[in-house]
Amino acid sequence: MSHLRSLYIQGTTTGAGNDISLALVNRSGQVLSAAWAGPSDLEGAALDGLPQSETAEVIDITPRRCRLNTRDGPSLLCVTMPLADVNEDLAFGRDAVAIVVAEPEASLSDVVGDLMPRLLSSGFIGIAAALVLGFLLSRSVAAPLRGIAGAARNVARGNFRSRVPVTGPNEVRDLAANFNRMTEEVQRGQQTLRDFLANISHELKTPLTSIRGFSQAMLDGTIDDQQGIERSARIISNESGRVLRLVEELLDLSRIESGQISMAHDELDLDELFQHLSELFALRSEEKDIVLDISRRNEYPVAGDFDRLEQVLNNLLDNAFDHTPEGGTIRLISRDLQPGVVQVTVTDTGEGIASEDVPHLFERFYRATDHRNGGSRKGHGLGLAISREIVRAHGGEIWATSEVGRGTTFVFTLPTWAPAESPASGR
Template identity: 30%
Template sequence: MSGIKKRIVTHYILVIFLTIALLEGIFLTFIHFYYYDGVEKILKNHAQVSSSYANRYMSLNSYNLDDSLQLIKDQFSYEGAELQVLDGQGRVLLTSSGIGLDEVIKTDDVMQALNGVETSWRGDHFLTNESVVAVSTPLFEAEQPFAVLRFITSLENVNQTVYNIYAVSIGIGLIILFIIFLVSITLAKSIAKPINELTLASEKIAKGNFQSKIKETYIDEIGTLAKTFNTMADELTKNEKMKNEFISSISHEIRTPLTSIKGWSETISSGDLSDKQETMEGLHTIQDETERLIGLVEELLDFSRYQANSLTLNEKPFNLTALFKDVIFQMKTKTKDKHMKIRFHFDQDLLMIGDKNRLKQVLINLLDNAIKYSLEETTIIIEIEENEQNVKFHIRDEGVGIDPSELPSVTKMFYQVDANQSGTGLGLAICQKIIELHQGSLHIESKKNEGTTVTVSLPKK
């Protein structure tokens, strides 16, 4: 039996066993008192009535006791019990059974009765050795006990009845315990089986098999866990695919500028250095490609900080309007290549507190995406709205757009709408993180072939 099954069965059986034992104990205690105390109570009642009658109406004393024995027997005999009359020394003067005459009895009940106290006693009969209960009550002469009325009844039938009830009760308890044992095994299997499936599936995933799934046949929390696990496996599969695409993409991104740098380095080193134009063209290309590599390295560093949740802000006052104009000027070459225009009409100074360099990174990424996915000779419109609490800016392009089904994924790590386009799939994810660190929000609206609008909301500080 596996560990969890063993624990479930053991704990379940232990709880049920203790419950049954407690109930059995209470029941058997009740049975014991009901039968034994019931018999004793009946004898006591008869003994009290008999002694009270004898002491009050029969005028018994040590002188006429022997002559009154037959009358006592006739008056006080009780069916199912043996009547004994004992003198002041405990010697048996009369017994309704006819046996044991002249025997001296010194049991506790007799000695207590000779001291004037009615009491009972349980033990073995001095002649038959059977289990009996006896009740002794005193007879008084001048307020002094001089004789004892003693009633004895056998407990053998009571013992047998009680033992039978004990046996039946314990047997029923054992049967219930056995049934509970079988039920607990079934319960343990129903819990352990999906957990074992989950463990095996987890081991497969740990080894890189993200296609491993478990059955979703349960309708309780285990079923919910199975669905969650399968969702996790699907997400891991997607992440693994995106990671592989990212590695392929970043390898391509790095290889291209390195190839250009290597090519132009070889050309310059082996060429005619007197050809100033060619040399300057090569150096210019090497400079551009180096800047591109630096940008890739910065993006990877940001990714590393993103993963470690250690992206930090250096917040200072700055002019958001001036920042927009600076970024638009920086993107001028890219828009010129595609004969595009960026329309931005907001001349008043908009002072804010934030990390200027990080927000510049956001603006460059958003504008770069807008240019990259826009058609030639189109326009990108930038609009700014402000109120007392927030500043919102919208970047609207007339590009190819994004399918609505892909919108929830565009800000995920490594995700690229078009795998053929250059890029690492990290830009928007890092942008969103930077905006969230500024306690703002990023929202994207898009329709296929109708363009995209990115809205960023930042709180004023």
């Protein structure tokens, strides 16, 4: 007992908790009478629930966690340590087999009290981290969004040059990139509209100026001789015809583009169309000494609108005759390109088109520089734009290849006629 006391006093003075009790137990797990020290009353206490044999075995082997039931007070948590070399004096006549270190079970409030500082500090760290992260995230999302909103206001005010930097999280970058693309499209659309209006004004200005000039001269008597009046009337008639043609072509183009004009998808034998064109251009071919070689080599009929396809070929042949010098050759050939597709080509041995002009040929009002005429221009530059719309309305495509000094080839495709096709399946 005195050993236990000294052990206990040693333990409590060297920093162990004051609640700790020491006891010696016998083989059946009973605390040996008077062989205990510490604050708990261990008189008659016993290890919990272990039958004698097991207790002996457990105690024999290793230190082990256990529960010590006291007679009056609450049970204690404990650890048993076997006494291998039992000291006679300590072991109370060899009955003691293990020393037990016991401590009262901690209450819920003790546990909470113990954990609270740690819970509070980790809570504060979590909240601080969430605040910092939230702040960073909102900055990375909100700042670019504010930029996009500002740019959108600019666009609404008509400033189409407004662009936003593509930064921030993926979704915001995506939004910024799409916003920039949309603004570019709107800017391009505005530019096209401006160019279009400028072109129309320009095209109208020249003939209208002539009409006004000659009619004014006749009115104020500057032109009063019969010959002069006839010449002026002819110019006025030609120029007003030119204005009328421009307006008709523009109306035609916008109607086809908007789908207001539906194309017939009739079964067309190109022979008939080619025959008609051959008659139409026979005189011009003779006058200009140009060989016009027309040959239908496709086997199947195409699906199309006779008048509209004539309009396309009329413009292509008209252009070819305009740009091919005397002694040249113009070929119109149709052939089967692949099942369901017929290809029509118009090739000339004319002056050709500069490679930088080729990609723009089908734009409205685009006219390539005409070296031969020193820049003088006959048409409005709408023929190819209309031709492309007609070919597309047929479900085909049109393109051009050219080599300066050697000639130009225009190619377009058409679908072959299929019997099951509905006659009103046009655009």
